């Protein structure tokens with residue numbers, strides 16, 4: 407190859423590398439659903455989730471590895487509404503990253519942009535209650551997710567204005583796909599509407615509400631309080647009488663009470679992921695809703 411051509415090629419290559427490096431922002435999310443959404447809305451970003459689908463996001467340890475991750479973050483995205491109040495403040499404090507302190511552009515609590523449900527369930531004096539500001543598991547409502555994608559995109563455009571166009575294009579593409587999926591989910595939901603279901607914790611409340619199903623019983627006496635035998639026993643009569651579609655648990659829970667109830671009543675026990683599995687097949691929110699609706703339909 408001609409020397410000059412080679413030099414100019416090398417130069418072009420290193421310039422490209424420089425541009426790419428400048429674009430790669432680092433995003434830390436508290437829950438895997440926001441990591442999955444961020445990967446779609448910020449192509450090229452380095453994305454890390456503090457928790458995974460087999461972990462209870464209400465309770466994790468503020469490990470040193472998480473502190474070093476949040477120390478390097480340009481943007482932190484969390485559900486908020488008190489979900490992470492047991493561990494995120496410790497991470498923020500010890501990481502001492504000014505970009506992601508509360509109130510900074512780099513700290514995004516999504517609960518501030520939507521309304522939470524089940525606020526009335528908060529008992530004033532309960533210390534064990536894990537939903538102080540309403541139910542924080544709102545990623546399981548396709549309509550709320552539709553509202554939150556532009557919120558994330560706008561924040562990306564603020565903290566990384568040089569790549570604004572990339573974020574706008576990514577959002578448009580995501581919205582188009584989401585609208586198509588929504589039509590399919592609405593058809594599936596129509597067939598499940600009005601059907602009773604038993605839950606354990608309010609992990610799936612937003613989805614149940616969106617579909618229009620009826621959660622007739624919760625194996626947890628109160629959000630965050632594990633099922634007791636006495637409480638499960640008290641729900642048996644209702645479950646036998648109403649014959650719900652299924653008893654729902656999620657992947658991080660102990661499902662002993664649900665299996666016991668299933669044995670006693672003949673109602674199917676369904677163990678479903680409460681969020682995306684970044685290392686598995688159900689690795690984005692679209693696939694998660696596809697999976698959840700298909701499983702509920704099958705249980706009917």
Ligand SMILES: [Zn+2]
Pocket residue numbers: 464536537542543607608609629
């Ligand atoms: Zn919860």
